[in-house]
Amino acid sequence: MDINLINKYNVPGPRYTSYPTVPHWNVEDFRLSTWKSKLVETFNKTNKTEGISLYIHLPFCESMCTFCGCNKRITKRHDVESPYIKAVLKEWSLYLNLFDEKPIIKQLHIGGGTPTFFSPENLDYLLTCIINTSHLAEDYEFSFEGHPNNTTKEHLQTLYNLGFRRVSFGVQDYNETIQKAIHRIQPFEKVKKVTELAREIGYTSIGHDIIYGLPFQTIDNVEYTIEKTKELAPDRIAFYSYAHVPWLKGNGQRGYSEENLPDGKDKLMMYEIGKSRLLDFGYNNIGMDHFSLAGDTLYQALENKTLHRNFMGYTHAKTDVMIGLGTSSIGDSWNAFYQNVKNIEEYQSLVNNQIFPISKGHILTNEDLIIRQHILNLMCHYETKWDDETLHSKALEKAPLKMFPLVKDGLVTVSESQIKVTAKGKPFIRNICMAIDQYLNPNAQMQFSKTV
Numbered sequence: 001m002d003i004n005l006i007n008k009y010n011v012p013g014p015r016y017t018s019y020p021t022v023p024h025w026n027v028e029d030f031r032l033s034t035w036k037s038k039l040v041e042t043f044n045k046t047n048k049t050e051g052i053s054l055y056i057h058l059p060f061c062e063s064m065c066t067f068c069g070c071n072k073r074i075t076k077r078h079d080v081e082s083p084y085i086k087a088v089l090k091e092w093s094l095y096l097n098l099f100d101e102k103p104i105i106k107q108l109h110i111g112g113g114t115p116t117f118f119s120p121e122n123l124d125y126l127l128t129c130i131i132n133t134s135h136l137a138e139d140y141e142f143s144f145e146g147h148p149n150n151t152t153k154e155h156l157q158t159l160y161n162l163g164f165r166r167v168s169f170g171v172q173d174y175n176e177t178i179q180k181a182i183h184r185i186q187p188f189e190k191v192k193k194v195t196e197l198a199r200e201i202g203y204t205s206i207g208h209d210i211i212y213g214l215p216f217q218t219i220d221n222v223e224y225t226i227e228k229t230k231e232l233a234p235d236r237i238a239f240y241s242y243a244h245v246p247w248l249k250g251n252g253q254r255g256y257s258e259e260n261l262p263d264g265k266d267k268l269m270m271y272e273i274g275k276s277r278l279l280d281f282g283y284n285n286i287g288m289d290h291f292s293l294a295g296d297t298l299y300q301a302l303e304n305k306t307l308h309r310n311f312m313g314y315t316h317a318k319t320d321v322m323i324g325l326g327t328s329s330i331g332d333s334w335n336a337f338y339q340n341v342k343n344i345e346e347y348q349s350l351v352n353n354q355i356f357p358i359s360k361g362h363i364l365t366n367e368d369l370i371i372r373q374h375i376l377n378l379m380c381h382y383e384t385k386w387d388d389e390t391l392h393s394k395a396l397e398k399a400p401l402k403m404f405p406l407v408k409d410g411l412v413t414v415s416e417s418q419i420k421v422t423a424k425g426k427p428f429i430r431n432i433c434m435a436i437d438q439y440l441n442p443n444a445q446m447q448f449s450k451t452v
């Protein structure tokens, strides 16, 4: 590995779950009425053919993990569940009122926060109401994020009965010192138990989230965590780079300092060694940070070139419409984005008054739509072409020039109408996408985590 390359390219940069990325949305020109008409237009075109995706954000957690970058509220009071669920259902009915036909749900994902903070009864109520007001696509997929410390057999069984077959568990790292530093004590035995339980009940895709770059973490720790993970053979592994973003308000990233974090060189080593262990163990690398066994839908999507990336990360099913319900959720109609307010009280008050709880959004220009497709191609397939008129934009004519340093470093090859990432360039995929991002300006990049 080339240390100079790491030093050169380890700069703040987006993770490209969308393009343009949220900090670059043109929020001044966003109008709710335009968003609604764009959504209805795309919905009418695609509901019958591909269905919609639904993301529901359940923001509560009982205990604060100090590394966490998610939108969450820490509380031990469970009387917050019912008003929140009622609000989500009111928000859902605001969307139902926009459409002339029932949405066909292709994908439904519950994330957080901690979905399993909610009682199985409340989750059952929420999801039954949603299922009863929509149709399900033939090959629908329901998934949720489970915290190994509080996912019970009842949670797993209730969600299974509702049609859930995929669950991902947050593991992060098995080392005790690290677990103490991130305030998340979670022994291997606990993860083992909940993984086996999910399998016994019939879940067909079990995922584990592992993070490299955590405070006090060493390369040995990453290897150990991966070896222990192998014992449980999850179908998918998300191998995330720790995003250090302490400046985001309410994040609570504390309890350790910058000096306790591994440097860029060690972090890249963790990624490289971790990745090669995962490959040794029979996992296939999917896009930037996902790995899956050959039987998993994510791997099949990679093989069939149908892999997609959205706000939930990599997925096998692409729908143009994604509705996000709950605080901070993001929605997408391919030609427009919105994000909901992050504050729970504000969210509840807005929906209780029949108002869409949207705080900001972006309507994509024609140029945005073209670059969006290319960034998606690069993130999912490591190559993109614009020999077709519809995918050509003036900005791409500058690609050979803008990519010159990346070409010189052997990370990418660029012709008049194609960009192809080399094997050496794969860990730098975010930097490669940054070269065609029309919004990035070096002074505004600090709001992103580092690319390596």
Ligand SMILES: C[S@@+](CC[C@H](N)C(=O)[O-])C[C@H]1O[C@@H](n2cnc3c(N)ncnc32)[C@H](O)[C@@H]1O
Pocket: 061, 067, 068, 069, 070, 111, 112, 113, 114, 115, 145, 146, 147, 148, 169, 170, 171, 172, 209, 210, 211, 240, 241, 242, 243, 244, 245
């Ligand atoms: C919402 S949590 C999963 C559900 C549940 N709250 C839990 O923690 O088990 C989603 C995942 O995001 C990842 N994550 C959270 N903060 C992160 C950060 N700062 N950098 C990288 N990954 C992060 C973790 O791997 C975590 O498992």
Ligand code: SF4
Pocket: 060, 061, 063, 064, 065, 068, 069, 070, 072, 112, 113, 114, 147, 170
């Ligand atoms: S990692 Fe999960 S449990 Fe921990 S604070 Fe974040 S969302 Fe909550």
